[in-house]
Amino acid sequence: MSARRNTSNEGATKQKIIDAALVLFAEYGIDGVPVRALTSHAGVNVAAIHYHFGGMEAVAEAVFSELSARINKTRTSKLEDILARAKAKRKKPDVADIVLVFVEPYLDENATTEGQLLAQLILKHRLSPSPMTEQVIKQHFDPMAKQFVAALHAAVPSVPLSQMYWRYMLLVSAVVLSVSNRSASNRLERLSGGEADGSDLNALRNALIEFVIGGIRAPHHAVPAP
Incomplete structure (x- = not known):
């Protein structure tokens, strides 16, 4: 006892x-x-x-594991709902719906702090992976990634599946780098002469989603070898 x-x-x-x-x-x-x-x-x-x-490194990895499991379970469930509704209507799933579900944990107004933290943890893994973070990616991200790639391919079947894997990885990179930027400098505002503000999370959300949807939907053209 x-x-x-x-x-x-x-x-x-x-x-x-x-x-x-x-x-x-x-x-x-x-x-x-x-x-x-x-x-x-x-x-x-x-x-x-x-x-x-x-030590603190292992604490960060434990947080990464817990946050990843919870967030990915939620968005996988929402993705399954999108696919079920599309199937019931005998229509292709909509790219915008799929992208919104993927991006939501990072940019939804009710989850920006946890979303930003998850993005930082993913970026940290990319820069200095450990056996623990590799395990988290394999367990909590790889199955989800395959589901999202399959869903995006179902939405845009004209894009080869192999190419959709590339587009998914570029989607992840765009989201992670955009959301994890904690720099106090506002380079976007400086470059645009005040026309765009990097601290405006709603503007970031809209611009990022528009960019990603455009990239996913873009016609596939084989690029000639150099």
């Missing part, structure tokens, strides 16, 4: 750390949270961080 209670307590402590890290990472960035700030927010001591995770 005592061993079971200890296991339960350890699990609760570990989850408290993950929950606190999710909040702090979303607000200050993955690399902007000192260990002491995390322990204070979670109500644990430094030893608990080292005991359960070994």
Whole structure:
């Protein structure tokens, strides 16, 4: 009984750390949270961080895993609803509907902090992958990616499936780089002479969605070899 209670307590402590890290990472960035700030927010001591995770890198990876599982489960479910409705109407699914479901977790007004954090974590994985983040991608992103590629191909069957995989990866890159940019400088505003504002999240959302939908729908033309 005592061993079971200890296991339960350890699990609760570990989850408290993950929950606190999710909040702090979303607000200050993955690399902007000192260990002491995390322990204070979670109500644990430094030893608990080292005991359960070994360090802040592993904490970030645990947050990545939990956030990925939850967000991808939601958008996969919404994608299945889109496909079911299209099938019931005997129509092709609409590209805009599919793209909106994919982009929503990153840019929806109710989820911008978690969406931005997820984008940062994906970018961090791309820049410095670890066995843990590789496992998260394989487990929580690869199955979802295949479903979205298949759905986009069903929506635009004139584009070869192999090409749609490229377009999906370019979609991911555009979203991740756009959303994870936490720079205080507003280069977009400077370049446009004030015509566009990089801090306007609604404008970013609209421009990004329009850009992605256009790219997915674009006719496929084989480019001659150089």
